[in-house]
Amino acid sequence: xxxxxxxxxxxxxxxxxxxxxxxxxxxxxxxxxxxxxxxxxxxxxxxxxxxxxxxxxxxxxxxxxxxxxxxxxxxxxxxxxxxxxxxxxxxxxxxxxxxxxxxxxxxxxxxxxxxxxxxxxxxxxxxxxxxxxxxxxxxxxxxxxxxxxxxxxxxxxxxxxxxxxxxxxxxxxxxxxxxxxxxxxxxxxxxxxxxxxxxxxxxxxxxxxxxxxxxxxxxxxxxxxxxxxxxxxxxxxxxxxxxxxxxxxxxxxxxxxxxxxxxxxxxxxxxxxxxxxxxxxxxxxxxxxxxxxxxxxxxxxxxxxxxxxxxxxxxxxxxxxxxxxxxxxxxxxxxxxxxxxxxxxxxxxxxxxxxxxxxxxxxxxxxxxxxxxxxxxxxxxxxxxxxxxxxxxxxxxxxxxxxxxxxxxxxxxxxxxxxxxxxxxxxxxxx
Numbered sequence: 001x002x003x004x005x006x007x008x009x010x011x012x013x014x015x016x017x018x019x020x021x022x023x024x025x026x027x028x029x030x031x032x033x034x035x036x037x038x039x040x041x042x043x044x045x046x047x048x049x050x051x052x053x054x055x056x057x058x059x060x061x062x063x064x065x066x067x068x069x070x071x072x073x074x075x076x077x078x079x080x081x082x083x084x085x086x087x088x089x090x091x092x093x094x095x096x097x098x099x100x101x102x103x104x105x106x107x108x109x110x111x112x113x114x115x116x117x118x119x120x121x122x123x124x125x126x127x128x129x130x131x132x133x134x135x136x137x138x139x140x141x142x143x144x145x146x147x148x149x150x151x152x153x154x155x156x157x158x159x160x161x162x163x164x165x166x167x168x169x170x171x172x173x174x175x176x177x178x179x180x181x182x183x184x185x186x187x188x189x190x191x192x193x194x195x196x197x198x199x200x201x202x203x204x205x206x207x208x209x210x211x212x213x214x215x216x217x218x219x220x221x222x223x224x225x226x227x228x229x230x231x232x233x234x235x236x237x238x239x240x241x242x243x244x245x246x247x248x249x250x251x252x253x254x255x256x257x258x259x260x261x262x263x264x265x266x267x268x269x270x271x272x273x274x275x276x277x278x279x280x281x282x283x284x285x286x287x288x289x290x291x292x293x294x295x296x297x298x299x300x301x302x303x304x305x306x307x308x309x310x311x312x313x314x315x316x317x318x319x320x321x322x323x324x325x326x327x328x329x330x331x332x333x334x335x336x337x338x339x340x341x342x343x344x345x346x347x348x349x350x351x352x353x354x355x356x357x358x359x360x361x362x363x364x365x366x367x368x369x370x371x372x373x374x375x376x377x378x379x380x381x382x383x384x385x386x387x388x389x390x391x392x393x394x395x396x397x398x399x400x401x402x403x404x405x406x407x408x409x410x411x412x413x414x415x416x417x418x419x420x421x422x423x424x425x426x427x428x429x430x431x
Contacts, residue, residue, distance in 0.1 A: 003028040004127035006118050008136035010037035011274070012051060014305055014335050015157065015191075015213055016133055020049050022410035023417060028129075033121055035114060038276075046305075054117040063116050115140040123147060129420065135160040135174060138181050145185075151420040154185040156208065159195050162327035164250060179203050187416050192333040192354050211413055214338045216406040218306045221313075224344040224398045229314040230270055233298045239267040239384045242315035242345070244308075245336045247275030247299075250329065252321040252350070253284060255373050260293040262377035267296070267384065272311060274302040309343045316384060318347035320355065321370040340365075342401050346393035348379060362400035364393055 003023055007016055012034055020030045024047075036042065036053040044051050057063065111119060118137055122130060122144035131153045132141035138154055145152035161174035179202070182188060188208040190196050200207040217223065234240055241263075243256060253271065260269045275281045281299075288297040303311055312318070318340040324330035333354040340347045341358075347365040349355040359365045368379045383390055 001028055001129070002125060002127040003030055003129045003131060004122055004125055005030065005032045005131040005133060006122070006137040006141050007032065007034050007133040008114070009133070010035050010040055010053065011302075012046070013133070013157070014215060015155075015211075017046050017049075017305060018216060018406050018410070019131070019155070019211070019413055021047055022406075022413055024049060025410075026414045026417065028417075031125070031127075033118055052121070054114060054121065056112070056114040056117070058113040060113070062120065063113050066111070066116055111140055111143075119144050129153070129417070131155060132185070133157060135178050138178070138185075142181055142184055151186040152184070153187045153189065153416070153420070154182065155211075156188065156190040156195065156199065158191070159198060159328040159331060163329075164326045175202075186420055189413075189416065192331065194331040194353055198327070198331065209412065209416055211409050212338065212404065213333055213335050214404050214406045214409050215309070215335070215342045217342065218309055221309050223342070223401055224394075225313060227310045227314040229311040230298075230300075231314075233270065233300070234268055237266060239317070240315040241267065241269045241317050241319060241380055241384075242272060242312065243269070243319050243321070243336075244272040244312060244339065245334065247271065247273055247281050247284065249277065249280055250323075250325060252323045252370055254287060255370055255376060256319060256321045257284060257287050257293065257297055258291060258373035259377040259380065260288075260297050261291050262374050262381075263293075263296055264381060267381065269293075269297045270300055270315065271298070272300045272302065309339060312339050312343035312345055315345055316390070317380065318345045318365075319370075319380075320347060320349040322350055322352060323370070324350070324352050338404055341397055341404050344394055344398045344401065346383075346390060346397055348383070358400075358404075362396055362404075364397035364400045366393070 005016060005020055007013070009016065012032060016032060020032055024030045030049045032049060032051045034051060034053045036055045040053060042053050115137070119140035122141065126148055127150060129151045130141050130145045132138045133155045134157050142152060161171050161178060163171075165171055182199070182203050182205055188199070188205065189211050190199065190208045191211070191213050193210055196208045196210050199205065230240055243253070245251070247253065256269065263269070285294075285299065288294045318336070320334070320337060322329055322332055322334075330352055331354065332352055337347070337349070337355065337358065341362075341364060348368050349359070349365055350370045351367045355365070356367055359367055366383065368376070370376050
């Protein structure tokens, strides 16, 4: 049985890879459709699962023909069923145009070049189930599932509309789009109970099931063991403070770098990850230079999932400096949190609700204020120098990893798939 996963990612998120691996173990044949970019190959494999990256080609003959057909149908026929019946050979009874604003209607019926590629590939593959990762691929995945009459799982990695966007109108557009589409997947899942509760209240849907962003242990990894992947950077007897993940504008990395100006000589900061905005990354490097901390702030390129925990377990302390600038960030439960836990790495985090819940429940990290670089540095140094407190946090982190592990989340995911109908009797569709 073929299960197709769709995502807007270029570098495929760990959550997607782990879900795909677990479902493959349950007997599904998997394929992941992603987005072309970052000089990554069109096709590769992860643990035997093919990953195909699609181009955003707005001038392809097939896409232009599709757009022309959309425009003709929308202008020639009234809304009720004829658009989708003429285009896709089906009717959607419960999608009334009269309840949708004109701008949103145009958003729903118009596919971007990438959305068209996702829809076209899914239509050709004819999978037995579709799994859409995040809002940017929900629309083409939903259209394909309706046409093929196969179940759709919507996996919301975040509260998408509640992110900070350059144009505030984008928030409203994404909110209405998700609200319109989210009743139709056969299952909705998300990353923590706070987002699940928010989505249920906002969209008046049953509360989504929660699959945490836990990770697994790569081959050869020993939980609780100290590794030395940063030996070339740190030399001997250095304390390593680690931030891993995206080098993005809203991650409060500036304050983190600025705090290094107050580090003791035996302490360094490693930022392990990647970024898309080269101008922003250059600005971070310049900040380190201007503050005179380039000799204690190191930018290390991202490493593969099979290597990552070995690097994480090579540090003394993890940090998560996120500020709660928007609702999505206030509810954050990022991959790095669970990677720190899996690696047995104590962490410091800003006071966001999920971070506080984990710290209070498992005693594996501390909540501090990341607003002031000098005070932040003091908190970091105090913990690094309090060997007893650090060892206690580390021991608690190793224990927490026995509960906050992908093995347990995979069981929940497979239960969701077992509950899906093989061929749903969907009252939205009439062939």
